[in-house]
Amino acid sequence: MNxxxxxxxxxxxxxxxxxxxxxxxAFVMGxxxxxxxxxxxxxxxxxxxxxxxxxxxxxxxxxxxxxxxxEEEFRQLDPELAEFTARICKENKIKFPxxxxxxxxxxxxxxxxxxxxxxxxxxxxxxxxxxxxDEVEAVIAHELGHIVHYDFVVMTVANTLVQLLYEIYVAFTxxxxxxxxxxDSGPLAVIGLISYIFYIVAxxxxxxxxxxxxYYADEFSAKTTGRPQSLSSALIKIAYGMVTLESDVxxxxxxxxxxxxxxxxxxxxxxxxxxxxxxxxxxxxxxxxFVSPWAGIxxxxxxxxxxxxxxxRLDDIAQSQGKEKAYDIPAIINNMTLDxxxxxxxxxxxxxxxxLPNISVILGFILSIFMGSFSxxxxxxxxxxxxxxxxxxxxxxxxxxxLLDLMSDMYASPVRGRKVAxxxxxxxxxxxxxxxxxxxxxxxRTGIIYLDFSSKLGSLGNLFFALKxxxxxxxxxxxxxxxxxxxxxxxxxxxxxxxxxxxIKSHPALWSIIGGLFFIFIGLL
Numbered sequence: 263m264n265x266x267x268x269x270x271x272x273x274x275x276x277x278x279x280x281x282x283x284x285x286x287x288a289f290v291m292g293x294x295x296x297x298x299x300x301x302x303x304x305x306x307x308x309x310x311x312x313x314x315x316x317x318x319x320x321x322x323x324x325x326x327x328x329x330x331x332x333e334e335e336f337r338q339l340d341p342e343l344a345e346f347t348a349r350i351c352k353e354n355k356i357k358f359p360x361x362x363x364x365x366x367x368x369x370x371x372x373x374x375x376x377x378x379x380x381x382x383x384x385x386x387x388x389x390x391x392x393x394x395x396d397e398v399e400a401v402i403a404h405e406l407g408h409i410v411h412y413d414f415v416v417m418t419v420a421n422t423l424v425q426l427l428y429e430i431y432v433a434f435t436x437x438x439x440x441x442x443x444x445x446d447s448g449p450l451a452v453i454g455l456i457s458y459i460f461y462i463v464a465x466x467x468x469x470x471x472x473x474x475x476x477y478y479a480d481e482f483s484a485k486t487t488g489r490p491q492s493l494s495s496a497l498i499k500i501a502y503g504m505v506t507l508e509s510d511v512x513x514x515x516x517x518x519x520x521x522x523x524x525x526x527x528x529x530x531x532x533x534x535x536x537x538x539x540x541x542x543x544x545x546x547x548x549x550x551x552f553v554s555p556w557a558g559i560x561x562x563x564x565x566x567x568x569x570x571x572x573x574x575r576l577d578d579i580a581q582s583q584g585k586e587k588a589y590d591i592p593a594i595i596n597n598m599t600l601d602x603x604x605x606x607x608x609x610x611x612x613x614x615x616x617x618l619p620n621i622s623v624i625l626g627f628i629l630s631i632f633m634g635s636f637s638x639x640x641x642x643x644x645x646x647x648x649x650x651x652x653x654x655x656x657x658x659x660x661x662x663x664x665l666l667d668l669m670s671d672m673y674a675s676p677v678r679g680r681k682v683a684x685x686x687x688x689x690x691x692x693x694x695x696x697x698x699x700x701x702x703x704x705x706x707r708t709g710i711i712y713l714d715f716s717s718k719l720g721s722l723g724n725l726f727f728a729l730k731x732x733x734x735x736x737x738x739x740x741x742x743x744x745x746x747x748x749x750x751x752x753x754x755x756x757x758x759x760x761x762x763x764x765x766i767k768s769h770p771a772l773w774s775i776i777g778g779l780f781f782i783f784i785g786l787l
């Protein structure tokens with residue numbers, strides 16, 4: 263549901279970490295002293311936070327074609343949802359957010375800003391295609407929860423503190439005194455080492471904090487609407503893609519009203535997705551987040567909690583409100599028959615492959631030190647990349663399945679792909695509104711799933727595909743063939759997509775293998 267806010271957070275972290283590396287390099291070379299370095303870090307983060315709404319507005323207008331509308335226009339599009347939003351804002355004493363709409367059937371919603379007074383609330387019209395009105399309100403309430411809780415400020419402060427730990431580590435272990443003698447030993451070096459350990463721990467604490475803010479926003483939505491089950495079913499539809507389509511009067515009215523501003527043609531959509539038709543199967547989908555040994559590893563490095571765990575917490579809130587649980591997950595798991603041997607045998611090998619590039623870098627570095635040549639580092643890294651690519655995409659015959667079949671597979675892996683074929687319709691771009699995105703959102707009779715396309719020409723080919731081919735594919739009935747992966751989100755990495763007599767090939771392993779060969783070549787040199 264918040265894939266874009268997670269992306270913004272991640273990009274912000276990466277950008278400021280790049281700055282941290284450059285700033286500490288300047289410090290080591292004597293261009294900066296430690297106080298100046300720390301002050302500069304705080305200042306850069308402050309200005310990045312302060313101007314982020316304007317910067318992001320520009321980015322989203324250019325690359326996502328977001329249409330922003332004022333409160334009055336939003337009230338004309340959907341008076342009930344606008345009134346609901348206004349009521350929450352009034353109750354929590356925040357300004358009505360700036361509304362942005364993405365013209366894409368891929369359902370998503372997110373918010374950004376620096377303070378509640380300049381927050382933006384963005385959603386795609388796909389939200390109204392697949393969710394019923396109660397679910398839409400629950401999603402909007404969740405996003406408003408981020409605004410009410412000042413999450414923009416909290417995460418900016420936390421990220422700044424993590425950077426400062428890294429810079430203290432560099433300053434106390436790599437700098438030189440004025441006379442050029444090394445200061446990499448003694449009390450300062452010990453403090454630097456401790457700072458580095460804290461920095462490593464803090465990066466995971468930062469992710470943990472992000473996950474806790476998501477739980478906090480979920481709780482806000484559940485208590486504000488009084489309907490925790492609505493957010494649960496919305497999460498199942500958006501995060502898991504578990505939807506079927508049926509008609510709804512209010513959603514059709516909204517789609518009709520948005521037609522006037524070009525958001526979508528209501529005649530191209532059937533209405534609202536209802537999870538209830540799949541309720542007997544959804545329990546199996548939720549169980550993966552509790553029984554799979556991959557669950558802990560996946561969540562550890564994620565900005566969002568696993569969806570199953572969020573739904574369990576929402577069930578607990580529902581129970582505290584005197585309502586029945588939507589999904590009794592412990593009971594569902596107890597009634598399942600699992601092959602524990604198969605579950606863990608695949609996991610151990612998969613986990614080794616998952617971390618293989620990291621392991622190869624460490625071993626290659628050690629070998630390079632002892633053998634006096636960094637060629638071993640490049641050779642081991644290149645070989646590990648090739649092995650991982652070959653493991654991820656096994657050469658097997660695909661079988662026709664549904665999304666429900668895939669999402670009910672407790673033995674699915676984020677590393678080892680399952681060769682599958684899906685029949686259905688392309689409904690939008692993989693990233694809602696991103697016209698430079700070469701990936702697709704696909705729908706079969708049981709749900710929607712992300713399709714990852716990879717051109718044999720690499721990034722240039724992907725860009726050409728995004729600009730010239732994607733719009734011709736959207737709305738078409740297709741057969742998508744590739745490898746299914748289930749991680750923090752599910753996707754099919756395409757090998758081909760067929761439309762009638764036309765077939766478009768995808769090459770997901772090609773550039774990983776080329777990259778691996780490149781490192782091996784460097785090592786041999």
